[in-house]
Amino acid sequence: MSGADRFLRTTAGVAVARREIPALPVAELADAVVTACDGGLRVAAWFGVPRPSGVELVAVLADDARAGIALARATLTGPAFPSRAAACPQLHLFERELAEQFGLVAEGHPAPAPVRSQPPLVAPAAGAPAPALPGTGELYRVEGQEVHEVGVGPVHAGVIEPGHFRFQCHGEQVFHLEIRLGYQHRGVERALIGGPDRRTIHYLETSAGDTTIGHATAGCELIEALAGTAAPPRGAALRAIALELERLANHTGDLGALAGDVGYLPTASFCGRIRGDFLNLSAELCGSRFGRGLVRPGGSGFDLEPARRERLRAGLDRTFTDARSAIELLWESSSVMERFETTGVVPREDALALGLVGPAARASGVDRDLRRDHPGGAYRDQSMAVATAASGDVHARARVRWLEMEHSLAFLHATLAALPEGEVRVPVGRLAPESLAVSLVEGWRGEICHVALTDRAGRFARYKIVDPSFHNWSGLARALRGGQISDFPLCNKSFNLSYCGHDL
Amino acid sequence: MIRLLRARLHQGHRTFAYPDGPPPPLPDRFRGRPLLAPERCRDGCRDCVEVCPTEAISLSPAIAIDLGRCLFCAECAAACPEGAITWGGDHRLAVRRREELQVSAERELALATALDERLRRLFGRSLKLRQVSAGGCNACEADVNVLSTLAWDIGRFGIRIVASPRHADGLIVTGPVSENMRLALRKTYDAVAPPKIVIAIGACAIAGGPYLGHPEVAGGAGAVVPVDLWVPGCPPHPLTMLDGMLRLLGRLESAGESR
Known part of the structure; x- marks a missing residue:
């Protein structure tokens, strides 16, 4: 753990002065990150901050065992930084992103490539060429007489976001899947610089629209930390209720979609509707099926008066009964189990090396859940059971979702029964200048990490968003390796990752 | 098998009676069509304009909201000291022309009219659509998906989302059209x-939504392809989408609903 000594130890949801963060030489910082990860920490964020003199690199590591985070930084003045992706694979996409966002070279990176095909974060030089479109340029290729290549996307067959998938196959067998994204890039992180302003909350709510509550909660906890305030207990409880409703809706949708992909239509069609019923419970809370307007800096935009609480409880029980009836059919159907089991395996050691998060990690036996390990808001008061599975296959990813739904139901009932009294929202003052704060929220896909650094005026000098999908797309590629190309839709659905959350 | 049959009985028949029966109930906090009372506006007050995230509100000659830009966040109503803006529960918002989304007390929303006779004959009972997400956040996409579930079952109207543009009669576009998707959207349209x-x-596909003015986006579908139906919202409720599609096909009049 010697590498960990080089870091400032703190916790998520607490602001620290930027100058208190240890500044190391670039190579030492990179080595310290590798050493710390060897010692059990993991990379929550690793990104650049524009500075007049160059780029400031910031490492945010999560220490799950101690409910803490570790921070360190370095100032880069040259055009290159040393890559450590070969020694610490969970860094690989962060390094590619850093290179792309600041026009740098990741020296020694085993697979350098664009992440989003985006222009540099700070104004590119006038006349600089626009980046090439995603999916163009050189992609990894396997050569051989009987090897063939399959390209899919960006426009896919379903109602789904765009991405490009390039398979290197030998017959049915997939040797390698390369995933190229960036089609959904719309400049979220660039536009957040200089905030908070009247658009900030909308950028947060639409970072990944199916995770409106998750991202908005992460952003608001960050703003509150920097302003030295916190959501009142009742407001925090309402946010947690909305976050669990978001999880129930999406897990139900995913289980239905998995059933659909193996041709098991009863669960597919029931869950399609039941997912909507969970969304309607969110709308009961705030008028929007996706929770728009509910999470606001300082607390919740809406209260839950007694009559509404009873409607919500009744609706929750009714909908969950329907969900149970639909989903339990899966485990009893041998044809479904035959397709789920042993398909798309991600071994535990690979899940750890890639830094997977959320249900995808837990399905590979990685016992990791921010609601227990780094609890914020109402999760400090209500304990959360963590569901894991060992096999790392599609079945495990489905099963973990169902177990999480049961845990969410228990959490919701406990929280609704003991809803704290008082106000739901408090005013939020100015943000502390020259500070940094990190927030960690367990969204339905996994770890949502937001990091903000303020300037001398208390405006965002940098706002970093790490959607769980940023960690997990590599897991999907791993799941396909050695598998069959016809299993791709099923594997893809079992991860159900966000394109827009990755592309920002 | 017994459990399957029992589950089938438990789940029951869930397809909405709408449009022959009443539409599914919307929650009391649902934000549908805004209601404007310009007589309440105080001279020189710009509180609503200043909080609007997408510059959707204009005050001259009187308060008006561009529903194409509106995110339905209702910050304007919260900021207004006089109650000149309130949010109603009317889900019907879709129009045929972009400029018709500019609503004021003077000018009511001109709800979508049906396609011309020739297109109606072609698509009225069979409309196949290909969906393209171009920078969308997966909220509009998710609620487009909902229309195909058994509760909404747009197959009843002959509307189906298809996998290939070659099989489609048209496109549903969501998202502000990221520059990285501009070419793919154009190619899909051409196909x-x-x-x-x-x-x-959705607001993004109409005017860019929260990404209005970003150089990374084209600023809506209309910048790349001609648009026949605009459905505002962030995201629009599935009922708003369905209302727009049925109006486009001229199927609401036949169901006895007056406009």
């Missing part, structure tokens, strides 16, 4: 055989 229609769903 649809004429005559074809385009439906822009």
Whole structure:
């Protein structure tokens, strides 16, 4: 753990002065990150901050065992930084992103490539060429007489976001899947610089629209930390209720979609509707099926008066009964189990090396859940059971979702029964200048990490968003390796990752 | 098998009676069509304009909201000291022309009219659509998906989302059209055989949504392809989308609903 000594130890949801963060030489910082990860920490964020003199690199590591985070930084003045992706694979996409966002070279990176095909974060030089479109340029290729290549996307067959998938196959067998994204890039992180302003909350709510509550909660906890305030207990409880409703809706949708992909239509069609019923419970809370307007800096935009609480409880029980009836059919159907089991395996050691998060990690036996390990808001008061599975296959990813739904139901009932009294929202003052704060929220896909650094005026000098999908797309590629190309839709659905959350 | 049959009985028949029966109930906090009372505006007050995240509100000659830009966040209503803006529960918002989304007390929303007779004959009972997400956040996409579930079952109206643009009569576009998707959207549009229609769903696809003015986006579907139906919202409720599609096909009049 010697590498960990080089870091400032703190916790998520607490602001620290930027100058208190240890500044190391670039190579030492990179080595310290590798050493710390060897010692059990993991990379929550690793990104650049524009500075007049160059780029400031910031490492945010999560220490799950101690409910803490570790921070360190370095100032880069040259055009290159040393890559450590070969020694610490969970860094690989962060390094590619850093290179792309600041026009740098990741020296020694085993697979350098664009992440989003985006222009540099700070104004590119006038006349600089626009980046090439995603999916163009050189992609990894396997050569051989009987090897063939399959390209899919960006426009896919379903109602789904765009991405490009390039398979290197030998017959049915997939040797390698390369995933190229960036089609959904719309400049979220660039536009957040200089905030908070009247658009900030909308950028947060639409970072990944199916995770409106998750991202908005992460952003608001960050703003509150920097302003030295916190959501009142009742407001925090309402946010947690909305976050669990978001999880129930999406897990139900995913289980239905998995059933659909193996041709098991009863669960597919029931869950399609039941997912909507969970969304309607969110709308009961705030008028929007996706929770728009509910999470606001300082607390919740809406209260839950007694009559509404009873409607919500009744609706929750009714909908969950329907969900149970639909989903339990899966485990009893041998044809479904035959397709789920042993398909798309991600071994535990690979899940750890890639830094997977959320249900995808837990399905590979990685016992990791921010609601227990780094609890914020109402999760400090209500304990959360963590569901894991060992096999790392599609079945495990489905099963973990169902177990999480049961845990969410228990959490919701406990929280609704003991809803704290008082106000739901408090005013939020100015943000502390020259500070940094990190927030960690367990969204339905996994770890949502937001990091903000303020300037001398208390405006965002940098706002970093790490959607769980940023960690997990590599897991999907791993799941396909050695598998069959016809299993791709099923594997893809079992991860159900966000394109827009990755592309920002 | 017994459990399957029992589950089937438990789940029951869930397809909405709408449009022959009443629409599914909307929650009391649902934000549908805004209601404006310009007589309440105080001279020189710009509180609503200043909080609007997408510059959707204009005050001259009187308060008006561009529903194409509106995120339905209701910050304007919260900021207004006089109650000149309130949010009603009317889900019907879709229009045929972009400029019709500019609403004021003077000018009511002109709800979508049906396609012309020739297109109606072609698409009225069979409309196949290809969905393209171009920078969308997956909220509009998710609620487009909902229309195909058994509760909404747009198959009842002959509307189906298809996998290939070659099989489609038109496109549903969501998202502000990221520059990285501009070419793919254009190619998908070109791959649809004429005559074809385009439906822009959500604030992003209409005017860019929260990404209005970003150099990374084209600023909506209309910047790349011609649009026949505009469905505002962030995201629009599935009922708003369905209302727009049924109006486009001229199927609401036949169900006895007056406009």
